Amino acid sequence: MARVSLIRCASYDPDAVYESVKRAVDLVGGIGSFVKQGMKVLLKPNLLSERPPEDAVDTHPEVVRVVARLVKIAGGEPVIGDAPGGYGKNIEAIFEKSGIRRVAKEEGIGLVKFTSSRFIEGIPITNYVFDCDRIISLPKLKTHSITVLTAGIKNMFGTVTGLYKAETHSRAPREEDLVKILAKVFSIAKPHLTVLDGIVAMDGDGPAAGDPKSMKLVMASPDAVAIDACVAKIVGLNPLDILLTKAAYEAGLGEADLARIEIAGEAIDEFISKDFRLPQTTPLKVIPRAVVNALASFIRFKPWINEDLCERCGLCGETCPVDAITVERNHCRIDYKKCVRCLCCQEVCPYRAISIRRNILTKMVWG
Ligand code: SF4
Ligand code: SF4
Numbered sequence: 001m002a003r004v005s006l007i008r009c010a011s012y013d014p015d016a017v018y019e020s021v022k023r024a025v026d027l028v029g030g031i032g033s034f035v036k037q038g039m040k041v042l043l044k045p046n047l048l049s050e051r052p053p054e055d056a057v058d059t060h061p062e063v064v065r066v067v068a069r070l071v072k073i074a075g076g077e078p079v080i081g082d083a084p085g086g087y088g089k090n091i092e093a094i095f096e097k098s099g100i101r102r103v104a105k106e107e108g109i110g111l112v113k114f115t116s117s118r119f120i121e122g123i124p125i126t127n128y129v130f131d132c133d134r135i136i137s138l139p140k141l142k143t144h145s146i147t148v149l150t151a152g153i154k155n156m157f158g159t160v161t162g163l164y165k166a167e168t169h170s171r172a173p174r175e176e177d178l179v180k181i182l183a184k185v186f187s188i189a190k191p192h193l194t195v196l197d198g199i200v201a202m203d204g205d206g207p208a209a210g211d212p213k214s215m216k217l218v219m220a221s222p223d224a225v226a227i228d229a230c231v232a233k234i235v236g237l238n239p240l241d242i243l244l245t246k247a248a249y250e251a252g253l254g255e256a257d258l259a260r261i262e263i264a265g266e267a268i269d270e271f272i273s274k275d276f277r278l279p280q281t282t283p284l285k286v287i288p289r290a291v292v293n294a295l296a297s298f299i300r301f302k303p304w305i306n307e308d309l310c311e312r313c314g315l316c317g318e319t320c321p322v323d324a325i326t327v328e329r330n331h332c333r334i335d336y337k338k339c340v341r342c343l344c345c346q347e348v349c350p351y352r353a354i355s356i357r358r359n360i361l362t363k364m365v366w367g
Contacts, residue, residue: 002226002255003028005264006271007218009199012053012062017218021066021195024220027264034193034222037075039133043067043109044191046140046155047082047100049208050093050350056202056212059140061099063197063218067136068109080104081128082158083114083165090315090348097350117161120188123181124161129189137191137224141198141215141231143206145279145301145343145356146175147182147244150207151231152194152224153253154244157182159189166321169342175243183247186224190253194224196231203235203277205356208347210279217271225254226261230268233258235276241289280356301358302339303346305332309353316345316354 005027009020025031035041045059053060064080071078084094091113095101104111114126129135139155147154157165172178198217204210217234221227225248229239239256240246249256281301305316305325310332317325324338325345334345346354 001260001262002221002223003262003264004219004221004223004226004230006230006268007265008216008270009218010216012060012199014062014065017060017062017199018066018069020218021063021220022070024218024265025067025070025193025195028193028220028222031070031074034136035071035074035076035134039076040131041071041076041078041134041136042128042132043071043078043080043136043138044155044158045080045082045100045138046142046150046158047091047094047098048084049348050090050097051208052097053099054200054212056140056142056200056210057208058094058098058100059138059197060199061103063195063199064100064138065103065107067138067195068103068107071136076134079110079112079128079132081112081114081126083126083161084158084348090350093350114159114161121184123185123188124164125185125188126159126161129159134193135189135191137194139194139196141196141201141217143203143210143277143279145205145207145281145346146178148237148242148278148282149228149231149235151196152191152227153186153248154182155194156186156189156191156224160185166319166342166344169344170321170340173340173342179244179247182244183251183253186248187251187253191224193220193222194227195220196227198231205279205281205346208349209352209355210277213273213276215271215273223254225249225256229256229258229261230263233268234271235273235278238289280358301356302336302341303334303343303354304357305334306353306355307332309351311351311353313350315348315350319344319348
C-alpha cells in the first residue's frame with residue numbers, strides 16, 4: 001500500500017508554504033525518516049524555462065526553500081540542481097528568473113549544474129544522482145503536450161545530461177516509445193521523496209505555454225508513481241490512461257491503483273478540478289484512450305512561431321534535435337519535413353512565441 005499526503009495551501013505566502021509542506025512531509029513519515037545527519041541531498045525541482053514564478057512553468061522557489069530548510073533541520077546538506085532543455089545552456093538564466101538563485105543565496109545552499117554524468121544502459125545521468133545520499137524530487141503539477149501530464153515521474157528526466165534528452169524525441173517520436181525511456185530514467189534516478197508543487201499548477205498547453213491554474217495543493221510521498229496517479233484523478237483522468245504512469249506502474253516502480261493508495265491529510269475529492277484544461281494535443285477527456293490510440297496516425301499537430309512575439313534569442317534552434325528551425329532577423333521558419341513534433345522548442349522559448357497548430361481532422365474530432 002502506497003501513502004500520499006495531500007494538503008491545502010492557498011498561496012505562496014512563505015509561512016503558509018512552510019506549514020503545508022512540513023505537514024505533507026510529516027504525514028508520510030517526516031523528513032527524519034528520509035534524511036539523516038551528514039547526508040548529501042539532491043533537490044531536483046522542475047526548472048524548465050527562463051520564466052518568472054507567476055508563470056507556473058518552474059517549481060516555485062518558496063517550495064524549494066521549505067524543503068531545503070527541512071533537510072538542514074534533519075542534519076542534511078542540500079544542493080539544488082536541474083538540466084533543462086536547450087542542452088542546459090540556459091540554466092544560469094533559469095536559476096535567476098525562476099527565483100531559485102535568490103532562495104539558494106538566502107538559504108546558503110549550493111546550485112549545481114548537471115554537466116558530468118555516468119552512462120547507465122546508454123543514458124547519461126548526472127553524477128549527482130550517484131554522489132548524493134538522497135534525492136528529493138520537487139515537481140510542478142502541469143499538463144504536457146506529449147505525455148498529457150508532467151509531475152513526479154517525468155521530473156526525473158531532468159537528471160539526463162547533454163544532447164541525449166533532446167535526441168530522445170527523435171529516437172522515440174511515438175508516445176508509447178518515449179514513455180519507456182522516461183520510465184527507465186525514473187528507475188535509475190528514483191527519488192526517495194517527492195514533494196509536488198500544485199499550489200498554482202499549469203493547465204492548457206503545458207509544460208511551458210499553458211496557463212497558471214490555482215489548485216491550492218501540496219502533495220508528498222516516497223512513491224512518485226502514486227503521486228502521479230492521484231494527480232490524474234484530480235484532473236479528471238484515469239491514471240492508467242496516462243501512458244507514462246502506466247509504463248512506470250507496469251515496470252513495478254510504484255503504485256497506480258488508486259484502491260491501493262492510502263491518502264493522508266485532506267480528502268482527494270476536495271481537490272478534484274472539473275475545469276482543468278488538457279493540452280490541445282490530447283483528446284483524452286472526450287475520447288477514451290483505446291480510440292485515441294486507434295486514431296493516432298490521423299492526429300496531427302505542429303509547432304508554429306509567432307514572429308511578432310519572437311525575440312530572436314535562437315534557443316529553439318539550438319534545442320531542436322533535428323535542426324528544423326531557422327531563426328533570422330527578418331524571418332523564422334520551421335522545416336516541417338524534418339520536424340518530429342517533440343515540442344522541445346515550445347518548452348524552451350522564454351517568450352511564449354511558439355504555439356501549437358492542429359490539423360482540420362484533429363479539430364473536427366475533439367473540437
Ligand atoms: S521562437 Fe522563442 S526561442 Fe525561438 S528564437 Fe524566438 S524567442 Fe527565441
Ligand atoms: S521544430 Fe520544435 S517540435 Fe519540431 S523537432 Fe524541432 S524542437 Fe521538436
